[in-house]
Amino acid sequence: MARTFPAQDTSASDWLHLLPKVELHCHLEGSMSPSTVKALAAEHQADFSGVWDGAIPDAFSFEDFPDFGRQYLFGLRLLRSDGALVTAIDDLAETLASQNVRHAELTTTAYSHFHGGMSREHYREELDEGRRLAASRGVSIGWVVDIPRDLEMPDSTDTIDFLEGSILPDGIVGIGLGGYEVGFPAAPYAEHFRRGRALGLASLPHAGETEGADSVRQAIDDLGAVRIGHGIRALEDPELVQLIADAGIFCEVCPTSNLLLGVVNDLANHPFQALREAGVKVCLNTDDPGWFDTDLHTELEIGTNVFGLSPADHVELQLDALTASFASDDVKAAVRAELKAL
Numbered sequence: 001m002a003r004t005f006p007a008q009d010t011s012a013s014d015w016l017h018l019l020p021k022v023e024l025h026c027h028l029e030g031s032m033s034p035s036t037v038k039a040l041a042a043e044h045q046a047d048f049s050g051v052w053d054g055a056i057p058d059a060f061s062f063e064d065f066p067d068f069g070r071q072y073l074f075g076l077r078l079l080r081s082d083g084a085l086v087t088a089i090d091d092l093a094e095t096l097a098s099q100n101v102r103h104a105e106l107t108t109t110a111y112s113h114f115h116g117g118m119s120r121e122h123y124r125e126e127l128d129e130g131r132r133l134a135a136s137r138g139v140s141i142g143w144v145v146d147i148p149r150d151l152e153m154p155d156s157t158d159t160i161d162f163l164e165g166s167i168l169p170d171g172i173v174g175i176g177l178g179g180y181e182v183g184f185p186a187a188p189y190a191e192h193f194r195r196g197r198a199l200g201l202a203s204l205p206h207a208g209e210t211e212g213a214d215s216v217r218q219a220i221d222d223l224g225a226v227r228i229g230h231g232i233r234a235l236e237d238p239e240l241v242q243l244i245a246d247a248g249i250f251c252e253v254c255p256t257s258n259l260l261l262g263v264v265n266d267l268a269n270h271p272f273q274a275l276r277e278a279g280v281k282v283c284l285n286t287d288d289p290g291w292f293d294t295d296l297h298t299e300l301e302i303g304t305n306v307f308g309l310s311p312a313d314h315v316e317l318q319l320d321a322l323t324a325s326f327a328s329d330d331v332k333a334a335v336r337a338e339l340k341a342l
């Protein structure tokens with residue numbers, strides 16, 4: 001295994017580019033770039049005056065998480081014409097393939113599409129078709145269908161009813177819980193997650209992003225989380241961090257997202273390495289690459305340049321992500337062999 005970045009003919013950036021990669025925390029609907037949002041808004045003649053003044057910006061910026069959520073929801077609701085989801089999946093898969101991402105677990109918010117008028121069957125068909133196109137690009141996709149905690153209240157069962165329908169989307173691996181944690185605790189969704197787990201889906205909620213350690217505890221105790229989206233604020237409770245490390249609960253860390261949404265004030269202060277040093281398994285992810293103008297390569301470069309990761313660290317993180325993924329045995333064996341050969 002390479003211990004240092006190769007000198008001379010291969011730069012650190014080139015080495016990272018060639019590294020076979022796994023991404024576990026990326027929202028399909030968060031992959032839309034500003035130009036895509038603009039084009040879809042024009043196509044649908046969507047009124048954005050309550051979201052942006054004057055024009056849809058060329059680059060997105062956010063005052064805080066609720067401000068991000070407001071803009072994000074506007075973009076999400078534009079994915080409603082025939083084939084729009086397929087195009088979004090294929091666009092994302094093209095980017096993933098170009099960065100040598102071999103397997104990605106993508107979160108998608110079914111509830112919002114259903115409430116935009118898309119039928120359950122149509123939604124499933126678009127996911128299936130997009131996944132086939134991604135496979136033709138050499139990217140294996142697993143789906144995580146999430147409940148938006150700040151939109152779908154606990155007394156709604158739309159998402160879990162869909163998941164309990166007779167035909168699940170191909171490649172679905174988990175049930176998630178997304179959105180703003182403040183004022184929207186995880187515990188009321190325990191029954192939804194019990195039903196999801198009964199279908200064989202893994203519990204993969206967000207927690208410890210906009211709320212602290214109690215939110216992470218609820219995700220583990222009430223939802224049975226095996227991976228946590230973000231989870232970085234678990235560090236506010238050392239006993240909880242120990243529990244996460246001992247239980248092998250994996251944290252999907254998203255540095256640029258955390259910076260842009262004010263979860264950390266400076267990447268230099270990001271707790272990524274503190275989690276690792278506490279024995280928590282982690283990987284680096286993009287979260288919403290279109291909205292945050294990032295990609296997995298950029299996040300890994302932050303790992304090198306800010307967190308001080310060596311090539312051996314990067315290989316270890318990819319192997320850990322692969323182990324924590326729900327990729328097929330064939331994909332796992334192939335990617336593991338590629339990584340071990342480095």
Ligand SMILES: [Zn+2]
Pocket residue numbers: 025027178206229287
């Ligand atoms: Zn997320």
